Amino acid sequence: MTINIIIITALVTSALWTAMTVRLLRSAVGLAITSAILAILMFRLCSPIAAVFELSVCAGLIFAIFISAITVTGRITNEQIVLKKKLRLRRFWLLPVIVIIAAIVLTQIHFHAIFNLPAQPVENNVKIILWNMRHLDLLGQVVILLAGAFGVVILFKEWKND
Amino acid sequence: MTNDMSQLFWMCSIGGILVFIIGIYCILVTFNLIRAIIGLELLTKTVTLFLILAGYVTGRTGLAQALAITLIVIEVVVIAIAAGVILCVFRHNKTIDVKLLRNIKG
Incomplete structure (x- = not known):
């Protein structure tokens, strides 16, 4: 502790x-x-x-x-x-x-916190959760990364032209 | 939930709340745009900590990690875009001090 x-x-x-x-x-x-x-x-x-x-x-x-x-x-x-x-x-x-x-x-x-733990065993493998259960999150991440990359390219391109 | 776990939860919560206070104060008081992003970054660190903590105490560490990874990816994009915007502001105004930015429309 x-x-x-x-x-x-x-x-x-x-x-x-x-x-x-x-x-x-x-x-x-x-x-x-x-x-x-x-x-x-x-x-x-x-x-x-x-x-x-x-x-x-x-x-x-x-x-x-x-x-x-x-x-x-x-x-x-x-x-x-x-x-x-x-x-x-x-x-x-x-x-x-x-x-x-x-x-x-x-x-x-x-x-003193009291939390209800899940009654049945839950899946705790991150890879399985990311690829099988939260695939929409992954898609969102890819879209956001692409949007971010485009944003940075546009911002820095303007900088370069000046 | 064991007593040790409850104690750890409360200690991490105190740490998270204190970091949150620091981040909020940093954003509110500063006039420098880069320091404002640093304050925002401190706030997202708190959120990450609470996500992981929630996963730890409920036994769903896998789900918490998946959400934390998503948060980290979004955080990087936000910071990269914000840094680009700050560079544009600097190019146009030659300053990143909010008090000196007089020519912003709106």
Whole structure:
């Protein structure tokens, strides 16, 4: 149980650092770390395939997309960082306070969940569920991926022409 | 449902709620478009966590994983399109600060 507490604390801390840090690059790194910690948690919750997806796609691909976007949108000087730090502190000082208060309030609640487990054994093989039972989801994923690819191509094509 | 499972469910729920609060605050307070997407990303992480958690406590980990994979695919497409739109905004306005975007119609 201790390891779970450590993982969840690390998850919240990295998410907080992602939101609070001034540099966008560090924010993107923080997001990738949050994804990696979430993948560990998912692995501990008996979902290894989703954890692998989370690790490879969210901590890898999305991180690369963010790095490209941050690189293109320009650099920030040290003077600007000092100025931004002051402004950011003014806007974000409330966030750690809210998170700490929410954590204290939530840990004080004594929660006992009662869930109805399925009476008959259910299929838990992801491959069978994805290919045999949720094939409409797969079709939707393919359509969305194609739409996304077209969208990105159109957006970047316009960029190239200029 | 065992006591350990109930405890784990509640701990993960607390973590998820806290990450959700951070994501919402990040979206509401920031003026930077990239940081707004990062906030959105934090929100989707919470949803993924709750999906997997629901599958774990009800014994339907396979279904939860299938839904989580679908969510992750959609998340990637949303982020890629949003990044492309941000690049277009930057090209036209030379800034991604929402306060400085004066020439948006509507």
